[in-house]
Amino acid sequence: MPEYKAPLRDMRFVMDEVFDFAAGYQALGLQDVEPDLVNAILEEGAKFAGEVLAPLNRIGDEEGCHIENGVVTTPKGFKEAYQQYVENGWGSITGPTEYGGQGLPASLGLVISEMVASANYAWSMYPGLSHGCAAAIRAHGTQAQKDLYLSKLTPGDWTGTMCLTEPHCGTDLGLIKTRAVPEADGTYRITGTKIFISCGEHDMAENIVHLVLAKLPDAPAGTKGISLFIVPKFLPDANGEVGERNSLACGSIEHKMGIKGSATCVMNFEGATGFLIGEINKGLNCMFTMMNHARLGTGMQGLCHGEASYQSAVAYARDRLQMRALSGPAFPDKPADPIIVHPDVRRMLLTMKAFNEGNRALSYYTAQLLDKAHYSSDEAERADAENQLAFLTPICKAFMTETGLEVTSHGVQVFGGHGFIREWGQEQQMRDCRIALLYEGTNGIQALDLLGRKVLGSQGKMLMAFTRQVHQFCKANEAHPTLGGYVKKLAQLNGQWGELTTKIGMKAMQNRDEVGAASVDYLMFSGYVTLAFFWLKMALVAQQQLDAGTSEADFYQTKLATQEFYFKRLLPRAQAHVEALEAGADCLMQLTAEQF
Template sequence: MPAYKAPVEDVLFLLNDVFQLERYNNLPGFADATPDTIEAVLAEGARLCEEVFAPLNLTGDQEGCRRNPDGSVSTPKGFREAYRAYAEAGWMGLSVPAEWGGQGLPTVLNSAIQEFISSSNLALGMYPGLTQGAIAALIVHGSEEQKRLYLPKMVEGSWSGTMNLTEPHCGTDLGLLKTKAVPNSDGSYAITGTKIFISAGEHDLTENIVHLVLARIEGAPAGTKGISLFVVPKVLVKPDGSLGERNGVTCGSIEHKMGIHGNATCVMNYDGTTGWLVGEENRGLAAMFVMMNEARLAVGVQGLAQAEVAYQNAVAYARERLQGRSLTGPKEPDKPADPIIVHPDVRRNLLSIKAFNEAARALVLWTALQSDIAHRSGDAAERQAADDHMGLLTPIVKALLTDLGFESTVKAQQIFGGHGYIEESGMSQFVRDARITMIYEGANGIQAMDLVGRKLGKNGGRAVMAFFNEVSAFCKENASDAALAPFVAPLGQALQHLQQATMWFMNNAMAKPDNAGAGAYDYMNLFGLVALGYMWARMAKAAEVRKASANGIAARMDAKLVTGRFFMERMLPETGTLVARVAAGADTVMALPAEAF
């Protein structure tokens, strides 16, 4: 059975040495996040994931969810107990404000725990993950009455949450949405329609499920301008917060999927179901985007998480599997063959995954830290800069980390050879589970279009210029540091490629929008590689300092520096190819008539 060990030491290095979390003690909740507290939280989260969640991952995949004749859904054996352990320990409210029953600790700490959870059991971790997104949406857009009724139970984990967007004819283009809402005399609405692909839409883990549903009020404008958001509980909630009658929402079926079998992906039927408006009429997308942006960052974490657990198991196999001899002579002459980790091509695969994982983890935590600043800082300029960062980096974190995360799980599977293709090794599950992350919460091509079509030019390009300036300033400040030369010089070259691609869009996409569409995906990857390269440069600087000042850690810091140099030498140079692709334009992409495909 596959194994998993949470990368606690690496997270501590990032929080303490790279991002220096103590610098943010002026923000609410950060003063409570002392180094000892952070270490204790990470250690306890690691224990839960390693000992409770991970042992259920393979069995949950094999058993899957079951829809019963009465429309209820049973989750795999052990899921209810594991979820209860998660909820009772207070993990749901780790970064939720104390006024709603949470602990108010930094979001960046919660993001680290979410990686551990997604690595140990992605399907199980989706149930509380979706609830945290729903909590965030209600905190921002819910009425005081809605917050009072729903948040305490959701934060304690006795109720869960979902989001309902997709319909059979309507995925990315939400303007086509047909689910309707008819006002009732008591201020509620009757919701009627069908939603599909609803993760955790029905299950047996909690006593109530709070659905956030997009629908169109009768008479509302067509398109996205006429969409509203509603809170629709599975079981109606009485004014005193106790549960009442069952509401008219049912699970019509469970999708048969490639992966995440332990999560119930449901067709949800609403038949005059009672719901209540969240926020303003016809402003539902703005309210739902709070949850969607939370989910997109969480999905990026899922891509990293599957790469991490797949990598750990591939390394263990490569150390044990005996095949062939080293090209430079036997390394274990007393054995019939050497372990395959001696072979350069095996090491190339493993180092590619390791270099991605460590930089991706840094990118996730850096972005989560910006979320904390955006929501907690008392300085308006700081909040604006952090919010700009979030808007710019969210599509990159979602798309790049899931693309490369899936690619990494495939590389890890390859290490196993034929055994990786056999289900009992567990590698197939990591590949299958990782694949959905590239699709849901906005397919990655859509994320690329969001980056190029909306984020680059927003506010006159303020966010992208801030990113360019930050990376450029880092390169200039460290240009004379010989130890950092293997990092700073390649990063500077990659930044030039990104700036060239950005300028090409400015000169060629306005008059011919297809140029932006044809180059968006390559541009997103180019931007993402530069962001990962910047993370490696910052990690290298911190590693050099830590290596010189601490005992007993030099070997770990040396390994990090070697891994970073591998990224700079073997992965970051792809920016040169990507800028050439962007500059190739749309002519050949759009040249063939549809019937020629």
């Protein structure tokens, strides 16, 4: 079974040639992020991911996590890998320098996290959740809270979680029952049960910092009455080191379809000491500032499993001998031809490749927006980046995970019956990927966020900011000698995007159900058009390199062939989504609940 190797050439193509990360860093005043540094980080990151984390991926799935008396044991090797990760400074690359971080930009962090998570997604969740927790404290904590917790979370000595979901509510957090009772000393007693807490308990770090949503006794009903609390597993002592055990415990861990190396915990808080973070009753806002980043990370999961699945599939397809090419034997001296000669195997591999590489371009573009939103000295540029992020995040989360699941299913299919057997590793990618369509807001919720909150909620402005960019790109390239036809196709779809939105908006004024009836198909349409845009950007670069007589003709021809495949064989699906959503709400709403 081949193990994951970071596709550095493909990554560098997007970073250097399509989006010119280096120029971006210069423009944002990040002169310290020099090419040599970036090189070194990518090379070392690839090594760590491929050599340390990838070999633990199957072990993590086979062993899973175990709980005994509230103590959770992670799979063999996970703890040691985490120590190495912390010691080598991987956890802190984007962390604040004042707390021991390296202060590198989010775009670089995302590329590294792609490697880490592709090698071993379940493992990557432990540091991944910590980053989210640290970011929340950084954004909303008091100076004292920041000093205390970020100095531990940034290097990775402690890990963190986010405790939102309860047995009776996931999407609908207004229903939470966990209570926070104020004490005279300014702390709170937290009591309640949280479920689906990723990395809620484990043996990898000396302390775990839980961020817990809870309600004060006199809080208003619904989401306006939710506050956020820091609830550490061990209460820090006077020196800020691990002190007394807090009144909280992991009650059980879930048995899941996948990501088995990641402990999914039921956390019981029994009068645990908590510290308010941010304002009372503004807890959901605090959480939501983290959401975009977490959702982008979940979108990456689709790419990560997709890439790992593709690498195995293409190796298998070159190696496995079975049947002859339809056009006659390709290797008459062998007992059969490698299955990569068969058109349908190629269709599956190209589908995988086209989604993976398109999704990579989309996510790296989005990561550059994170840099701009954070570092730009130009307020308008920052605001534009924030708006684009708000618009693209639900697309990244849902489209990248839907297509990621499709990719991993093709990866199973390329292996034939062996794809179903655990030792080959392909079925694990599909099982692990399946969760990404569910958590961090189901894809249905993402679709409502995109169409309802972002697009219609901004009276179309967020959409237009993006389609304008696509329009300008199309205008500039419509006469391209070889790609012009594809540019016209993109321009047509881009125009349709706007018209479609107007139509839905009109209908939604009569009936709000029209938004929910259109939303998922609208999101998928948006994803297909967005990827078409990024595929054309990549194709233009590839064509330029070929025109200039590159020495890497094979590499760039493959980009052009994959872009052609995307336009001819995948993009037609966009129209099916249009037709489906134009059917409107009536055909969904006419049945009573009992008639189903």
